[in-house]
Amino acid sequence: MVYIRHIDSISFQNSFQCSNLWDILHPLDSESTLQNPEYKLHIQPTSLRRLSTILRMGIATAKSCTTDFVFDGISYGTSLGCLTDTEKFLQVVNTVTGDVFSPTAFIQSTHNTIAGQISLELKNHAYNMTHTQNTLSFEVALLDGMLLIQEGKKHVLVGAADEAIPFMERLRPDIITTHLPLTSGATSMALVPESNQASVQIMACQTFHNVDNEQEVLADFLIAQGISATDINLVLVANELETAFVSVNYTTFTGYYQTSSAFAVHLGVDFFAQNAEATYVLIFNNLDRTQLGLTLLKRV
Amino acid sequence: MKIFVTGIGVCSALGLDVESNIHALSNEKTGIRKGTQPFSERFLVGEIPYSNQELCAKFQLDPSLSRTAILGFIAAKEAFRTHSPNTSIRTGIISGTSVGGMDTSEVAYRAFVRGTEENLNQYREHPSGKAAEQIAAHLGIQHYVNTISTACSSAANAIMLGARMIQAGQLDRVLVGGTDALSEFTISGFRSLMIFDEAWCRPFDDSRKGLNLGEGAGFLVLESEASMKLSGSNKLARLSGWCNASDAYHQTASSPDAIGATLSMKGALAIAGINPEEIDYINAHGTATPNNDLSESTGILNVFGTKIPPFSSTKAYTGHTLAASGGIEAVYAVVALRDGYVYPNLNFSNPLSETGLIPQLTFEKGKIMRHILSNSFGFGGNNSTIILSAE
Numbered sequence: 001m002v003y004i005r006h007i008d009s010i011s012f013q014n015s016f017q018c019s020n021l022w023d024i025l026h027p028l029d030s031e032s033t034l035q036n037p038e039y040k041l042h043i044q045p046t047s048l049r050r051l052s053t054i055l056r057m058g059i060a061t062a063k064s065c066t067t068d069f070v071f072d073g074i075s076y077g078t079s080l081g082c083l084t085d086t087e088k089f090l091q092v093v094n095t096v097t098g099d100v101f102s103p104t105a106f107i108q109s110t111h112n113t114i115a116g117q118i119s120l121e122l123k124n125h126a127y128n129m130t131h132t133q134n135t136l137s138f139e140v141a142l143l144d145g146m147l148l149i150q151e152g153k154k155h156v157l158v159g160a161a162d163e164a165i166p167f168m169e170r171l172r173p174d175i176i177t178t179h180l181p182l183t184s185g186a187t188s189m190a191l192v193p194e195s196n197q198a199s200v201q202i203m204a205c206q207t208f209h210n211v212d213n214e215q216e217v218l219a220d221f222l223i224a225q226g227i228s229a230t231d232i233n234l235v236l237v238a239n240e241l242e243t244a245f246v247s248v249n250y251t252t253f254t255g256y257y258q259t260s261s262a263f264a265v266h267l268g269v270d271f272f273a274q275n276a277e278a279t280y281v282l283i284f285n286n287l288d289r290t291q292l293g294l295t296l297l298k299r300v
Numbered sequence: 301m302k303i304f305v306t307g308i309g310v311c312s313a314l315g316l317d318v319e320s321n322i323h324a325l326s327n328e329k330t331g332i333r334k335g336t337q338p339f340s341e342r343f344l345v346g347e348i349p350y351s352n353q354e355l356c357a358k359f360q361l362d363p364s365l366s367r368t369a370i371l372g373f374i375a376a377k378e379a380f381r382t383h384s385p386n387t388s389i390r391t392g393i394i395s396g397t398s399v400g401g402m403d404t405s406e407v408a409y410r411a412f413v414r415g416t417e418e419n420l421n422q423y424r425e426h427p428s429g430k431a432a433e434q435i436a437a438h439l440g441i442q443h444y445v446n447t448i449s450t451a452c453s454s455a456a457n458a459i460m461l462g463a464r465m466i467q468a469g470q471l472d473r474v475l476v477g478g479t480d481a482l483s484e485f486t487i488s489g490f491r492s493l494m495i496f497d498e499a500w501c502r503p504f505d506d507s508r509k510g511l512n513l514g515e516g517a518g519f520l521v522l523e524s525e526a527s528m529k530l531s532g533s534n535k536l537a538r539l540s541g542w543c544n545a546s547d548a549y550h551q552t553a554s555s556p557d558a559i560g561a562t563l564s565m566k567g568a569l570a571i572a573g574i575n576p577e578e579i580d581y582i583n584a585h586g587t588a589t590p591n592n593d594l595s596e597s598t599g600i601l602n603v604f605g606t607k608i609p610p611f612s613s614t615k616a617y618t619g620h621t622l623a624a625s626g627g628i629e630a631v632y633a634v635v636a637l638r639d640g641y642v643y644p645n646l647n648f649s650n651p652l653s654e655t656g657l658i659p660q661l662t663f664e665k666g667k668i669m670r671h672i673l674s675n676s677f678g679f680g681g682n683n684s685t686i687i688l689s690a691e
Contacts (some may be wrong), residue, residue, distance in 0.1 A: 074546075080427060089488070091413065093485060094490075099491070103489065103493045107552050111450075115680075124548055126546060129544065130448065150468060174420065209433070233642060234622070
């Protein structure tokens with residue numbers, strides 16, 4: 001069994017170390033910006049200086065999930081990775097003449113810089129993995145984290161982060177087709193195998209490819225979990241889903257980044273805290289409608 | 301549960317299939333030569349000597365694919381050639397890559413910076429997860445698709461995750477490995493780090509200055525016994541051990557006491573349930589950077605003590621193929637197990653003054669091989685070891 005002991009997010013909502021997301025949630029508008037915490041309270045100023053926003057978000061949320069234990073596994077997801085440093089290094093490559101240039105942007109451009117920096121900050125020698133599968137990057141990281149718990153690990157850090165860069169606006173509308181604002185965010189969570197320190201269980205997570213019928217996938221998933229549609233108290237969707245369920249579109253609050261379903265898990269966890277009668281929350285990640293990530297949460 | 305290797309495929313500067321790669325290795329012929337691309341022509345690189353157009357024509361591929369995807373297709377198709385989709389076999393793919401379709405997107409970005417005509421469609425190929433989805437769709441792999449990006453240990457980690465998923469009963473069969481194309485981005489990156497040798501790279505040699513970059517892909521099919529009964533495939537080797545550990549020392553450098561490397565080698569031996577003296581050959585990461593080879597040698601000494609098995613790096617043949625290297629070298633290890641090969645380490649003259657370790661210097665065949673250990677160490681101290689076994 002896999003339980004969420006702690007979860008935290010940095011997003012376009014004022015979500016960091018917030019007691020319940022549902023109290024502060026508001027739909028994004030054109031004025032919305034990333035709500036950065038005071039990073040220097042969470043990251044050594046000497047390293048902070050060099051870190052891009054995605055790295056700061058990843059480290060701060062990861063540290064927020066750490067208390068008196070040492071993680072024995074880290075599994076992170078990111079779709080496009082450290083875009084700020086990637087673009088910065090592309091600029092260097094294309095503009096700097098001569099043979100000597102700074103490696104900093106290159107070093108921090110690789111996808112595994114986030115999980116790598118987390119291990120450095122936490123001085124953690126455990127399993128350290130970075131998954132990248134477009135809009136399912138969070139789910140594949142979560143699946144690995146759940147597998148680590150199944151294998152006997154006691155405290156596993158799972159998280160996901162993505163960052164938008166202004167350059168991406170140029171790719172609308174043909175390459176980037178969403179009408180949502182392009183945003184950034186990171187969510188980290190501590191998974192544990194025991195329910196005594198947790199309020200929410202992750203019942204299941206599954207990814208689906210080449211989907212042509214969302215309803216069919218959903219129906220089959222629920223049958224496999226042995227629950228009926230009426231058992232579900234809330235469905236958090238990325239795009240409208242024609243359904244009889246009570247559904248909330250989480251991208252209204254996150255904007256568009258590929259790993260926003262991790263924030264939806266955070267919403268799900270906080271939903272249970274506010275709704276005593278709720279038993280099941282389903283995250284239905286259909287950000288890309290041809291590949292789905294379904295995550296089922298249950299109150300402990 | 302036992303995990304078997306039932307398919308292998310590779311492409312590198314040594315050739316476009318397993319046979320040509322092994323032929324070059326056993327004849328001590330390197331694939332590293334002067335590059336042909338505008339960004340590689342000044343350097344010695346392990347470049348595959350065909351253009352994207354030539355490769356797509358030869359392998360019937362869509363020419364809009366990134367080169368990373370093209371190379372991945374070539375190796376994945378070879379590994380999967382005796383396999384076919386089967387609804388009773390839950391089949392997945394886990395690929396590793398460091399920069400994904402950067403080889404394509406950097407062309408568009410260069411045009412953007414220079415104000416010349418930019419083909420926005422080239423950005424479609426950029427996401428690192430793209431190639432795995434394209435290969436999965438082509439081969440009819442539906443059950444699970446994932447991409448690992450942990451720099452130079454990506455493919456080894458993909459292999460490891462595939463094995464764990466089969467062991468947990470989540471998959472029956474999985475295509476695992478990695479792919480990376482040469483790009484201006486990575487060549488400039490490793491040059492900026494000052495670990496890029498403009499002469500021949502010299503793994504485990506005292507005079508080593510840095511790596512030669514390469515490109516390629518290596519894939520393996522892993523299966524459970526139950527899946528093999530259904531697919532009718534033959535066992536090539538057994539994947540018996542794996543471990544990933546974090547060095548947590550520095551964003552790019554490995555620790556002098558080799559914490560991560562030692563943990564990953566010991567962890568893999570523990571999973572395989574064997575003692576260090578049962579390892580018959582180590583395919584080292586051996587990038588020929590001053591830091592890696594010293595740290596890896598220290599790790600080998602930590603784990604193997606005074607009884608060091610034959611070891612070598614094949615990076616002086618292929619160049620460092622980054623995320624693909626763990627896949628390519630796992631394929632080489634499968635053949636080495638089967639045919640009793642030990643591959644020699646090229647360009648070696650003097651052992652490291654700090655350790656005195658001397659790698660395998662001649663090609664050996666007919667050796668009885670029980671277990672081969674293969675290391676892959678990535679940026680950010682991401683250390684991975686896998687063990688392949690004959691039985």
